[in-house]
Amino acid sequence: xxxxxxxxxxRDGLAVxxxxxxxxxxxxxxxxxxxxxxxEVEAYLGxxxxxxxxxxxxxSNRTQVIHGPGGFSYVYLIYGMYNCFNVVANITGRPxxxxxxxxxxxxxxxxxxxxxxPADKNIRNLCSxxxxxxxxxxxxxxxxxxxxxxxxxxxLNAPIIADTEIMTTPRINIDYxxxxxxxxxxxxxxxxxxxxxxx
DNA sequence: AAAATGATCCTT
DNA sequence: AGGATCATTTTC
Numbered sequence: 176x177x178x179x180x181x182x183x184x185x186r187d188g189l190a191v192x193x194x195x196x197x198x199x200x201x202x203x204x205x206x207x208x209x210x211x212x213x214x215e216v217e218a219y220l221g222x223x224x225x226x227x228x229x230x231x232x233x234x235s236n237r238t239q240v241i242h243g244p245g246g247f248s249y250v251y252l253i254y255g256m257y258n259c260f261n262v263v264a265n266i267t268g269r270p271x272x273x274x275x276x277x278x279x280x281x282x283x284x285x286x287x288x289x290x291x292x293p294a295d296k297n298i299r300n301l302c303s304x305x306x307x308x309x310x311x312x313x314x315x316x317x318x319x320x321x322x323x324x325x326x327x328x329x330x331l332n333a334p335i336i337a338d339t340e341i342m343t344t345p346r347i348n349i350d351y352x353x354x355x356x357x358x359x360x361x362x363x364x365x366x367x368x369x370x371x372x373x374x
Numbered sequence: 375a376a377a378a379t380g381a382t383c384c385t386t
Numbered sequence: 387a388g389g390a391t392c393a394t395t396t397t398c
Binding site for chain 1: 379380381383384
Binding site for chain 1: 392395
């Protein structure tokens with residue numbers, strides 16, 4: 176399969192979020208190659224989304240990549256300890272980010288286990304959360320702002336998942352976001368055992 | 375300049 | 387239910 180193109184990313188964030196399900200995220204690191212199937216994605220659609228880092232078009236050193244073209248990576252530190260990986264969607268001037276919350280590990284499972292917790296042999300615990308998958312795949316803020324149409328971090332195309340196989344729920348841990356708390360912008364592959372916990 | 379705050383995870 | 391841990395944002 177081919178890498179997803181700029182055109183794929185530069186569309187409405189909700190459509191891109193949904194269509195990312197079932198695609199394969201790949202990281203070619205110096206330690207080795209890791210990959211996995213995206214099974215859970217949340218959309219953060221600034222400027223009208225109180226949960227988004229680009230709410231009211233907020234532009235800062237951290238969020239500037241979200242304001243640029245689609246198909247770039249946005250990686251930020253959360254709670255002083257964990258990285259979160261997002262795919263930037265839509266065109267320049269439409270600041271939308273898609274948080275990859277869980278993947279189903281495919282390649283480099285041994286390396287993922289080593290990076291996470293060598294004592295835990297349960298592969299369900301490897302990438303079932305945004306901080307966990309970044310740790311397992313070696314994604315850090317060094318990769319913030321890189322082009323997903325490049326050769327280091329990218330997503331391979333795959334057939335679209337049918338609506339009947341997709342579930343939507345409100346987003347996780349955004350209780351501060353007022354009205355936006357209820358928006359059904361979390362997309363998951365139904366009955367997939369590798370999604371994150373909660374709700 | 376100082377204080378508050380997380381798009382989390384793990385342990386109790 | 388609470389703590390770890392710190393860059394970023396908000397407030398003074």
